[in-house]
Amino acid sequence: MKLSSLSANEKPFIGVRRADGIVNVNAAIPGLPTDVGALLQSPAYDAQQLADVVERTAVSSLLRDDEVRFRPVIPAPGKLLCLGLNYVDHAAESAHRAPEYPVVFGRYPTSLVGHGEPLVLPSVSTHFDYEAELGVVIGKTCRKVSREQALEHVAGYTLLNDGSIRDYQMRTHQWTIGKNVDATGALGPELVTADELPAGAKGLVLRGILNGTIMQEANTSDMIFGVADAIAILSEVMTLEVGDMIATGTPGGVGFVRNPPVFMKPGDVFEVQVERVGTLRNHVVAEGPGPLKGSAL
Template sequence: MKLLRHGPIGAEKPGLLHSDGSIRDLSGVVADIGGAALSDAGIAALRAVDAASLPVVAPGTRLGPCVAGTGKFICIGLNYSDHAAETGASVPPEPIIFMKATSAICGPNDPIIIPRGSVKTDWEVELAVIIGTKAKYVSEDKALDHVAGYAITNDVSERAFQTERSGQWTKGKSCDNFGQIGPWLVTRDEVADPQALAMWLTVNGEKVQNGSTRTMVYGVAHLVSYLTQFMTLHPGDVISTGTPPGVGLGMKPPRYLKPGDVVELGVEGLGQQRQDVIADPT
């Protein structure tokens, strides 16, 4: 099942992608795609709904982030061996964890906003793991039981803010519209193996990232288990699991986004995103 949220910013309604390709409104069935709706029981209840009987959402309606109520937006750094190599970094002996501000979260096709003072805004296609049930001190063999599903994220990054402004990476990762999530949450039963998904990203039609989750250093089950040794994960929390090679930072010479660029990205079975790059209008 592919769950989503549709409508204006801040007023999104729950929905799903019907087998006929239309978007159907779930607001008469569930309050939102978050909280208890992400549990196995909640998803089973949504799966039992006759999608053909639901109201059709008008084509072209904006899609919001596919999950509501995200308390933590957790990112994993240098989690692809080939990406670590392109940046000149060593593969970490344990997962690198950093937080992205939840205020960065936006819809899958909302624009990438170049922040004031930015000279190195970069792209990163990533697999997102969306937590469905509370998880604390979870073993690796039970970790995926706590996953509601998967989505695409673009972990947009301002490299100068990230690495040249002192301190931790968070300041280069948390600008407005630096966290597109969606277009939909694909429930875990539809993803046979999260470690076997092709992923790609283009800038102005040029394919710059072309990778696979096979080259993750630390797989999804390990990451979920690992994180629960340090913090409790709650329904709606998002784990962005790292990016394959092909980011602007790794190019020779480095290449970064500018207003007018168009970024498109996708992960096998999870749909795709499209973003216009604009200057901060504020």
């Protein structure tokens, strides 16, 4: 299944994609949570019930993509743990050795927007870089889980643009500040359940595309720490809860290492594509004079 956190006429709901359109499952199941993260945590989550609703929904009730607004697929993950330097080529281009233990930093909900929503170039910087990534969503709470059992705890996979304000990122030894500027990252459009993809989402082509030009291209099998490794290692020290996320890192080709550097600017469009998962597309706008509103709602 492909689940999304959507809204229409300011009303949030969960959508499930069908070949001919999107099903509003909240319209058929009263009391269901209205975002995918809350759904995964709810005792009301019944995948078979959702599948039955999707199958019997009349064509006349289906929604088109242009009739809905995509919110971040997990609007408020309890944890969004990002792996840095998790592809050898990206570590090399960033002048780092490939890590022997995962480089981990956090990303927070106010930094994220949904598919089709604008990424915001902040007024304080012009160094807005892109990072195409595969995201993992935890579907079953775990602590100290083995690599062999780790994938049993995955609900599914999604896409992330780990947009980075590089000059702020490099001001400190910790990357958090440059990775959490409001509305600089994107998450979605959908959660593709684990049963629809190879184990650990291995062997899938990942691309980052800027204005129609492929800037990043790799295979998810090229990750230094695969999905099972990441879950096992992180769960050694912390409980991974339902709805938590792991961003698995970006491959080589980011903008700040290019000569000359390539940074995103207003009017640009960046796409994250992963084979069988989908396409996350966002355009860039300049920050306005007032506070941002609803970036992660």
